[in-house]
Amino acid sequence: MDFHVDIGPQYEGETVRKDDMHVEFGGPKVSAKFELVTLKSPDEVEHEKVEVIGPDIKDMEEGSSHPLAILIDIAGEELEKDMEPVIERRMHMYCNYIEGFYHMNQRNDIWIRLNKSSFKKGLDSFKEIGEILIFLYTSELYVIEKISITFVTDPDKVSELLPEALKVYEARDERLRGLKEDDVDVFYGCVLCQSFAPTHCCVITPERIANCGAINWFDGRAAHKLDPEGPIFEVEKGELIDPVRGEYTGLNQVVAERSLGTYDRVYLHSAFEHPHTSCGCFQAILFYIPEVDAFGIVHRDFVGPTVIGETFSRMAGVTSGGRQVEGSCGMALELIRSPKFFQADGGLRRVAWMPKEIKERYKDAIPEDLYDKIATEEDVSTADELAAYMEKVGHPWILGEVELPT
Amino acid sequence: MATTIVVAGKGGTGKTTVSSLLVQLLSQKGVVLAIDADPATNLHQALGVPLDQTIGAIREEMTEAVMRGAISPAVSKQEYLDSRIMAALVEAKRFDLLAMGRPEGPGCYCAANHMLRLSIDRFGHNYDYVVIDSEAGMEHISRQTTRDVDILLIVSDVTQRGIYTAAEIKRLIGEMRTRVGKICLVVNRSTNGLPPEIEKAIESHGFELVARIPRDEQLSIMDVKGLPVTDLPEDSVLRTAMRELMGKVGL
Numbered sequence: 001m002d003f004h005v006d007i008g009p010q011y012e013g014e015t016v017r018k019d020d021m022h023v024e025f026g027g028p029k030v031s032a033k034f035e036l037v038t039l040k041s042p043d044e045v046e047h048e049k050v051e052v053i054g055p056d057i058k059d060m061e062e063g064s065s066h067p068l069a070i071l072i073d074i075a076g077e078e079l080e081k082d083m084e085p086v087i088e089r090r091m092h093m094y095c096n097y098i099e100g101f102y103h104m105n106q107r108n109d110i111w112i113r114l115n116k117s118s119f120k121k122g123l124d125s126f127k128e129i130g131e132i133l134i135f136l137y138t139s140e141l142y143v144i145e146k147i148s149i150t151f152v153t154d155p156d157k158v159s160e161l162l163p164e165a166l167k168v169y170e171a172r173d174e175r176l177r178g179l180k181e182d183d184v185d186v187f188y189g190c191v192l193c194q195s196f197a198p199t200h201c202c203v204i205t206p207e208r209i210a211n212c213g214a215i216n217w218f219d220g221r222a223a224h225k226l227d228p229e230g231p232i233f234e235v236e237k238g239e240l241i242d243p244v245r246g247e248y249t250g251l252n253q254v255v256a257e258r259s260l261g262t263y264d265r266v267y268l269h270s271a272f273e274h275p276h277t278s279c280g281c282f283q284a285i286l287f288y289i290p291e292v293d294a295f296g297i298v299h300r301d302f303v304g305p306t307v308i309g310e311t312f313s314r315m316a317g318v319t320s321g322g323r324q325v326e327g328s329c330g331m332a333l334e335l336i337r338s339p340k341f342f343q344a345d346g347g348l349r350r351v352a353w354m355p356k357e358i359k360e361r362y363k364d365a366i367p368e369d370l371y372d373k374i375a376t377e378e379d380v381s382t383a384d385e386l387a388a389y390m391e392k393v394g395h396p397w398i399l400g401e402v403e404l405p406t
Numbered sequence: 407m408a409t410t411i412v413v414a415g416k417g418g419t420g421k422t423t424v425s426s427l428l429v430q431l432l433s434q435k436g437v438v439l440a441i442d443a444d445p446a447t448n449l450h451q452a453l454g455v456p457l458d459q460t461i462g463a464i465r466e467e468m469t470e471a472v473m474r475g476a477i478s479p480a481v482s483k484q485e486y487l488d489s490r491i492m493a494a495l496v497e498a499k500r501f502d503l504l505a506m507g508r509p510e511g512p513g514c515y516c517a518a519n520h521m522l523r524l525s526i527d528r529f530g531h532n533y534d535y536v537v538i539d540s541e542a543g544m545e546h547i548s549r550q551t552t553r554d555v556d557i558l559l560i561v562s563d564v565t566q567r568g569i570y571t572a573a574e575i576k577r578l579i580g581e582m583r584t585r586v587g588k589i590c591l592v593v594n595r596s597t598n599g600l601p602p603e604i605e606k607a608i609e610s611h612g613f614e615l616v617a618r619i620p621r622d623e624q625l626s627i628m629d630v631k632g633l634p635v636t637d638l639p640e641d642s643v644l645r646t647a648m649r650e651l652m653g654k655v656g657l
Contacts, residue, residue, distance in 0.1 A: 015532045017437065018497035028493045085480065105489045106481065169478070176479040192520055213472060214483065214517035222482030227524065281517075333473065361473070 001135050004122030005099040012093065016102040016113035023060045023119075025068035025153075027104075027111035032158040034108040034165045035070040037088035042075040045146040050130030054154030057114065058124040068112065069152040069161050072133075076145040085172055087141065094136040101129065107169050108162065126151040179206040179217070181246070181268075181340070187235040188220025189254055193279035194231075197322030200279045201258035203235065203251060207340040208268055211282040213332035244405045245270045245344040263324055270344035271295070271329050280320040282330025286342065287315060289352060291383035292390055294397050295342070296353035299333060307353045307375070307386050333358065337365045349402045352390055353380070370396065408439070408533045409657070410554065414540045415561035416571035420594040423625065424561055425539035426452035426635040427648045432657065433500035436534025441526070442505040444541045450496060450503055454634030459494040460507025461526075465518050487525050502533075554585040557655050561592045564604055568593075573611035590615040590655050597621055617651040619644065 026033030060066060074087060088106070095103035100118025104111040114123065123129070130149040137147055152158050181187075183206065190202040190210055202210045206217045215223070215232070223232040238250025246268030256264040265274040271286055278285075284299040289308055298306045298315065305311055319328045329342075336358075341347050349370060356376040363371065373395045380386045390398045413425045426449060429440045442449035450457040468486060471477050477486060496503040504526070530536045560575050562568030572591055579586055591613040593600060597620060600608070608616060622644035628637060638645055 013528070013531065015492075015529075017502065017532075019437075019499060104492060105485070107478075109481075109489065111489065111492070169480075173478050173480060179479075190517075192517055210517070212517050214469075214521075216479065218479050219482050219484070222484055223521075226484060231520070334475070337475075 001131070003128060003132055005101075005118045007097050007099065007132060007136070009097060011099050011101075012096045014096070014102065016100065016115045020115045020117070021113045022062055022116045023057060023114055024065045025110070025112040027065060027113075029065045030067050032067045032155065032162050033069065033110050034158075034162055035072070035088060035091050035106070035110050036165045036168060037072045037074060037084045037091075038168075039079055039081055039084055040073050040075050042146055045073045045075040046148050047146040048131075048134055049148040050127050050134070051148070051150045052126045052130075053150065053152045053157055056125050056127070056153070057119070062116075066153055067155045067158040068110070069150075069158045069165075070110075071150040071152070071161075072137075073148050073150075074137075074144050074146065076143045078143045083143075087137075087144070090137065090141070091133070094133055097136060098123075098129070098132055108165060126153075176218070181205045181207050181237070184217070185237060187237050187248075187251065188215075188217065188224060188232055189235045189258060190215060190220070190232045191258055192231045193281050194322075196281070197277070197279040197320065199259040199262040200277045200322030201255050202279065203255070203266065203268060203276065204232075205237075205268065207338045208246075208276075209332045209334045209338070211276075211278060211330045211332055213283045213334055216334075242267070245273075246340065247274070259322070262322075266324075267344065269340045269342055271342055272326050272345065275324050275326060275329050277322050277324055278319045278328075278330025279322060280316070282316075282319070283333045284331050284358070285312065285315050285319050286329045286331055288327030289383055289386065292352055292387050292398070294350050294352040294390075294395075295345070297331075297336070297351060297358060298355060299358055302355045302357070302377075304377070305381075307377075307380060308383055333362070336362045343405060346397065346402045346404055350397050352395060352397065353386055408530050408536045409556045410530070410536045410538070411557045411559065411657070412538045412540055412555045413559045413561060414575050415592075416563070416568045419561045419563045419568055420619075421561050422449050422452050422539055423635050423644070424559065424592060424594070424619070424648070425449055425537055427638075427645060428559075428652070429453060429501050429537050430636045431645075431648060431652060432535045432537065435657075437532075438501040438535045438537060439530055439533040440501055440503045441536065441538045442503065443538050445506070445508050446541075447505050447507060449539045450505060451632075452635040453498070453501075453503065454636055455496050455498045455503060457496055457503070457505055460505045461491065461494065461522060462507030462509065464490045464494060465522065468518065484521050484524065487521050488529075491522075491525050491529065554587075555579075556587040557657070558586050558589045559592050559651075559655070560589065561594050563594055564596050564601065566603070566607055569604060569607040569611065572613070576611070576613070588615060588655055589613070590617060590651075592617045592619060592651065594619045595621040615654065617647075617654055619647040619651065 092103050095101055100115035102113045133149060134147055137144055188204040193200055204210050204215055204217055204220045209216045220232055224234055235254045236250040237248045241247040252265050255266045266276055267274045284297055287296050289296050296307055298312050300312055302312050319325055319330050335341055351374055353375045356378055359376055373393045375386055375389045380389050396402050413421045415421050429438050432438045560572040562572045576589055596618045620643050622642055624642050625644055
């Protein structure tokens with residue numbers, strides 16, 4: 001194929017500064033922009049067709065910003081609906097293969113710039129960009145049998161198409177949020193905090209976000225891909241030993257290596273026996289309250305004593321340092337949303353106390369019938385008061401309604 | 407590969423003035439990324455460009471967005487940061503500016519800072535020069551960038567405290583994982599050569615490469631008017647001295 005500019009992976013990572021920019025599409029100055037790959041039946045896709053709706057690059061003023069929708073339709077016998085996001089993600093890479101054409105982000109956040117030098121070389125039409133992309137897609141992904149690309153630059157048309165695309169993205173996110181530990185073969189480990197806690201190895205699964213709350217399973221995957229030698233690494237989960245407590249052979253092995261032999265077993269979903277270690281970086285602490293045989297949760301911003309009379313920082317001293325401390329676990333607040341939240345110990349239904357701020361923030365994650373039965377600092381201030389409160393409101397743990405999974 | 411220059415020194419010695427002129431003069435040779443690592447954030451004023459958002463604010467926003475569950479699981483936080491940094495970049499003629507902003511509050515920033523480091527380091531590869539106007543301390547050099555420093559310019563005024571701080575910075579950087587090429591002591595606002603006491607202090611701390619910059623009355627007038635440093639006339643005393651300094655360190 002003969003194009004006006006050079007194409008290849010050597011152009012990846014190259015940015016286009018405003019100074020060198022001929023035009024840009026999307027980005028912070030433009031509200032409507034997106035790219036979307038849709039799987040269609042073969043008769044709906046006219047192979048290698050490139051269409052431009054609205055003004056083309058050559059009609060645009062130098063230095064201007066424009067809305068843009070890129071609609072890619074694909075067909076192929078072996079293609080599945082689940083592959084749409086993966087194929088869509090290739091746009092980023094392929095666009096960046098084009099000399100002087102710079103692509104950032106994805107979905108409805110795309111930001112594309114074309115530099116002056118490539119424009120001068122003759123890359124002045126989406127027709128050609130479409131041809132290049134089709135060339136790259138079909139030569140790298142044989143499963144794509146038919147492909148067509150439509151570039152929409154007409155502002156009204158882009159705004160009109162956007163809501164449909166947003167619905168597609170939202171549906172995809174829903175699927176991702178529902179990802180389970182059983183659905184994947186690898187978890188991720190993170191030892192970013194080992195300078196503070198040398199025996200701490202954070203385990204990140206689709207149902208367990210890192211203690212700091214900053215790294216979920218998808219971040220782990222992205223970080224590992226970007227920097228395979230970095231502090232975030234793949235953990236082959238191995239055989240499932242205990243589905244309730246969340247114990248895996250591969251995981252035990254990695255934890256033994258990374259904790260310098262200090263621990264050789266870890267339960268992902270229990271606060272007892274072999275609980276997950278804590279660095280110093282957790283957002284919150286799950287703590288055992290012996291008087292009521294239930295748990296409390298306290299977060300870093302909570303000032304003053306908790307229901308057991310200790311402050312967050314006092315408790316953090318006990319919890320932190322990369323040790324397995326029974327009944328005292330550092331955690332991310334988002335863990336409250338996990339279906340596996342300390343499931344072996346009774347999960348959320350065994351939580352008796354948390355600060356009001358957290359209770360309100362996670363209202364949608366707490367079962368409706370449980371919400372009013374969890375005490376806050378406004379309801380009680382000691383463990384004895386908590387016991388009385390639980391009796392009064394009929395907390396399910398006290399009533400013996402919570403069955404521990406086996 | 408970008409040449410990285412860090413400007414450090416005691417507060418009030420003129421780091422930002424030196425940095426801004428350096429950015430301006432280097433941008434005549436290549437494309438420059440200026441990083442304002444001082445929480446006071448005024449390099450943009452010295453350069454005469456507007457500033458919308460700091461990296462500190464982006465970090466806070468991300469933390470908050472994570473809490474709300476507002477970041478799509480399909481978008482990695484690294485990618486989110488990359489794009490936010492790109493959007494926060496001040497793009498001027500032949501140079502871009504990033505301001506680090508306020509340091510972090512309580513809580514854990516290990517992961518966020520690690521991701522920021524990666525973003526900024528990768529980002530810097532697209533430039534010929536990276537100039538970092540640092541805060542008085544040097545923590546950010548290891549915290550916010552892992553890049554090696556080619557030239558460390560330590561700015562002092564004509565005071566024992568300035569020289570002492572410069573020596574401390576030199577010692578500190580030796581303890582960090584950052585590798586440093588040349589270290590140059592810049593004595594700012596010196597008029598008629600250096601007093602013997604200062605000469606002696608410089609010698610006793612073992613500074614080899616020393617440059618002097620005279621006081622520039624024109625700058626004082628411009629500072630009063632609130633004009634950018636980069637508006638100094640071509641032949642100003644300060645700019646001439648900066649050119650000499652650059653020749654001395656091989657820029």
